[in-house]
Amino acid sequence: xxxxxxxxxxxxxxxxxxxxxxxxxxxxxxxxxxxxxxxxxxxxxxxxxxxxxxxxxxxxxxxxxxxxxxxxxxxxxxxxxxxxxxxxxxxxxxxxxxxxxxxxxxxxxxxxxxxxxxxxxxxxxxxxxxxxxxxxxxxxxxxxxxxxxxxxxxxxxxxxxxxxxxxxxxxxxxxxxxxxxxxxxxxxxxxxxxxxxxxxxxxxxxxxxxxxxxxxxxxxxxxxxxxxxxxxxxxxxxxxxxxxxxxxxxxxxxxxxxxxxxxxxxxxxxxxxxxxxxxxxxxxxxxxxxxxxxxxxxxxxxxxxxxxxxxxxxxxxxxxxxxxxxxxxxxxxxxxxxxxxxxxxxxxxxxxxxxxxxxxxxxxxxxxxxxxxxxxxxxxxxxxxxxxxxxxxxxxxxxxxxxxxxxxxxxxxxxxxxxxxxxxxxxxxxxxx
Numbered sequence: 001x002x003x004x005x006x007x008x009x010x011x012x013x014x015x016x017x018x019x020x021x022x023x024x025x026x027x028x029x030x031x032x033x034x035x036x037x038x039x040x041x042x043x044x045x046x047x048x049x050x051x052x053x054x055x056x057x058x059x060x061x062x063x064x065x066x067x068x069x070x071x072x073x074x075x076x077x078x079x080x081x082x083x084x085x086x087x088x089x090x091x092x093x094x095x096x097x098x099x100x101x102x103x104x105x106x107x108x109x110x111x112x113x114x115x116x117x118x119x120x121x122x123x124x125x126x127x128x129x130x131x132x133x134x135x136x137x138x139x140x141x142x143x144x145x146x147x148x149x150x151x152x153x154x155x156x157x158x159x160x161x162x163x164x165x166x167x168x169x170x171x172x173x174x175x176x177x178x179x180x181x182x183x184x185x186x187x188x189x190x191x192x193x194x195x196x197x198x199x200x201x202x203x204x205x206x207x208x209x210x211x212x213x214x215x216x217x218x219x220x221x222x223x224x225x226x227x228x229x230x231x232x233x234x235x236x237x238x239x240x241x242x243x244x245x246x247x248x249x250x251x252x253x254x255x256x257x258x259x260x261x262x263x264x265x266x267x268x269x270x271x272x273x274x275x276x277x278x279x280x281x282x283x284x285x286x287x288x289x290x291x292x293x294x295x296x297x298x299x300x301x302x303x304x305x306x307x308x309x310x311x312x313x314x315x316x317x318x319x320x321x322x323x324x325x326x327x328x329x330x331x332x333x334x335x336x337x338x339x340x341x342x343x344x345x346x347x348x349x350x351x352x353x354x355x356x357x358x359x360x361x362x363x364x365x366x367x368x369x370x371x372x373x374x375x376x377x378x379x380x381x382x383x384x385x386x387x388x389x390x391x392x393x394x395x396x397x398x399x400x401x402x403x404x405x406x407x408x409x410x411x412x413x414x415x416x417x418x419x420x421x422x423x424x425x426x427x428x429x430x431x432x433x
Contacts, residue, residue, distance in 0.1 A: 004029045006120040008113065008137060012275065013154055014126035015041035016183050018107055023052035024212040026105040031116035038109040045107050048184070053104070055187045055213030113137075117145045122205075124178055126154040129281040131162060132374075138175070139166035150201055152178030156229050157282045159222050160194040172196040178205065179226055182273065183214070190226040192219040229282075236279070239267055353412050358384065365408040366390040369426055376418070383418035389429040398423065 010032035110116035355373035370389035401423035
């Protein structure tokens with residue numbers, strides 16, 4: 001049986017990803033818990049596959065990275081040549097064989113994951129931007145998918161390395177980010193390693209996706225936001241800032257953008273299409289890594305320009321707001337009060353503050369029997385949520401429990417931006433299990 005491309009999630013992007021492959025002649029499976037959403041996805045693909053097929057014709061016009069005969073179809077759909085004696089599959093032979101023009105592929109839908117992925121050669125996750133959900137999805141996919149199957153995440157903000165917690169070491173070689181922007185309006189797809197991804201897998205998928213009509217690029221290293229979305233994130237932040245300050249309105253911003261960038265999408269309309277709840281999730285994931293990077297960059301700049309060492313930015317934002325005497329007046333900075341407060345709060349020196357260090361202290365000081373701590377700031381040590389189970393919480397209300405935890409972690413909490421503990425007695429925790 002011809003192996004399929006499976007898409008997990010039939011939402012705005014999931015159905016578009018499915019349509020990209022159907023329009024290129026592939027067999028596609030789409031999985032979602034909602035039968036209504038799946039029905040809607042089938043209707044979308046049937047109504048739009050002709051438009052998606054035109055991407056392939058356009059992509060073949062002068063794009064140096066596209067496969068010759070762009071209207072062609074890979075003969076051996078998604079099934080790399082098996083290596084001998086346990087060797088890695090040979091993707092080169094698979095990607096090089098192209099036949100003439102094609103009919104559309106097929107699409108089947110499923111409400112259970114196992115049936116959808118049982119014979120897949122490629123699976124792309126397109127579920128909501130919630131890290132724990134994605135971790136669990138990939139744990140399930142690792143267990144259910146064929147051993148040679150490639151796993152991809154369409155996440156636009158989480159690096160795939162953050163999702164490998166429950167994925168086997170061998171599978172990580174075939175796991176990566178595969179981020180589609182918004183086809184067919186924006187037919188860009190960005191591939192990114194998880195730090196362990198086989199380079200041959202990246203090359204293989206770039207060839208396949210280019211033959212599907214996508215402008216395919218590979219981020220050269222792990223990067224929160226990939227390439228395009230790091231640029232787009234900066235634009236979104238400035239738009240939201242202007243709207244919150246009453247500087248302009250969406251119609252005027254889109255009007256200026258449309259006049260200046262005549263061939264591009266209108267930014268406010270695009271955010272509406274993606275969904276403002278999704279935009280909010282994504283911005284939360286960018287916030288702390290961005291400030292962490294900004295702290296390093298600005299500190300480096302200040303030290304290199306000043307006549308004497310400067311206090312690091314974690315001590316405050318006054319060097320952003322007031323020029324140093326050794327700097328010419330034209331070199332002063334200006335940021336809003338809200339940005340200043342955010343930087344002050346989020347750029348505290350967090351050297352040594354990690355989930356493990358917090359966990360060790362809680363076990364030592366509170367005799368905690370169970371501790372779970374997650375860094376929500378993308379590894380920056382700026383925002384943590386925790387589950388703490390300790391007998392010392394007995395006979396204490398929730399406020400008293402939080403005060404006890406805060407007294408134990410007084411120095412650490414003062415240095416980070418956000419700390420959200422959930423405190424249970426052993427009996428309460430056992431009942432929850």
